[in-house]
Amino acid sequence: MSTLSEKLQAPAEHTAKPVRPSQPVLSVREVRISDQAAGREIVHGVSFDLTPGRTVGIVGESGSGKTLTCRAALGILPAHFEVTGGSIELDGHDITGFSTAEWTSLRGSTISAVFQDPASYLNPSIRVGAQVAEVIRVKKKVRRREARRQTIELLRAVHLRDPELVYGQYTYELSGGMLQRVLIAAAIAAGPRVLIADEATTALDVTVQAEILDLLADLREQTGLALVVVSHDLAVVAQLCDEVLVLRQGEVVEQGPTHEVLHHPRHAYTRLLIAEHEQYGLDRFLAPEEDA
């Protein structure tokens, strides 16, 4: 990976407020999340720091609390879920007690996200280009024609082959991979510093999944975007991340540099995730010690 400071200087429109690259854009400290209705703590203390151009991965099965952690950082926890401990700092601001107005100004321009099922985040009766352009008009306060121009540029930046054509299409005319590209375009439209990809490639074919992961890596290198990649698949996270957190039932059972976690896993659960790939996956053939 190239140095972050250089990349950050390059595209001016992607950096609303220059911050020293070493300073974290997202800082999660001992965050605890509780279900107030059930009176139960679901996430028992998650911590990580994310600096520009870096990627943190969160691995865990459904119900492990990985999505709740992301939602807390986005200020979109479901009803009666609350952060009951620790702190989250976004671009230097403590988000506890943020008002709706403060969230509205930060979301999209500082932190943004893409999720698993892209079609459900787009209106099926509005052309997809217009939906991306709306984000640009609202966030950047530009006129319609300029928003359209910028949208087409963004659609090109996410490697959609014919951006002008895609601009005028509806969701049903696009494949899952293309829709996810459109949503990534919308997510980065206002030049956020952090992008959360929560199971963003889970529903896609493997070749398309690789295209989207490569695209995220490109964006990170070109713009200094910081990524949080959430997946149930350790290998997906390993491909892209500098640091990995393994979550199980709301507990961080393992955390460290990706290489360390993959090659010297300490927790039994991490070893299970690795064994799954080594015994029942491609790694069965690719791993040097395994001979089929």
Next chain:
Amino acid sequence: MSTDPNPGRTAPVLAVEGLEVHYGPRRRRRRALHDVSLSIAPGETVGVIGETGSGKSTLARTVLGLVRASAGSIVIDGEEVGAYGPRQWRALRRRGVVQYVFQDPLRSLDPDLTVEDSLAEPLLVQGVPRTEAAARVRAFLTRVHLTEDLLDRLPGELSGGQRQRVAVARALVTEPRLVILDEPVSALDSANRVQVLQILKELRTDGVALVFISHDLGSVAGVADRIAVLYQGEAVEVGAAADVINTPRHPYTRLLVRSAPTLHSAPADRAEREALRALLHA
């Protein structure tokens, strides 16, 4: 490498030769499968890997007699079934020679039948006496690592992983020669996925032949002896699993291998993927 090197000295359980399948009315006829040939020996597991629109489910459905081929032959256990009508298919299925497991067990298991009734039904249809059927049901439940206390449950009262294992047991209970599995582990989480793959591996000793169809190269690699790669309706590569993964020949297979998430992915893979995408889309 589009021909299938016949591996067995024994007669194949399934031999597909020059299979063609088309969909749609005459004027807008679309080709779903083109010149697909594949043979499977007793006890062998063949993985069929393909992505959306590759024709992999069409292949499963054609071999099961649910879709009619427009050309080519299908031989199951020595019987040419390609031209069979619905009545002959029904007779063949009743004998329990060929069975199947699909992705969603909630759809393939009768929601109103208990596990015991679901598993016993195919045996009773064959005229197996009740006491013998009950004994066999219990034996096969053990084979899929389930316990007898689940026998009086309904499918809705089982976890997703347990349900899929019941579906596998139901496919096995008639002791078929051939089982077609279409995305059997795609809806399962990793612990259940590993368990079902483990069960499928253990079946090998019985001499039952498995066709494991999936979009996920990882799962296929985990159990298959040989792998067939379907791309745009054609079997572009067929070979031993280790060869297909270590030395893929067709550009699409190479892209698949380089795209599948592994613990050993290297930054160099990204450049190779770019080159292969350009080659395939040219």
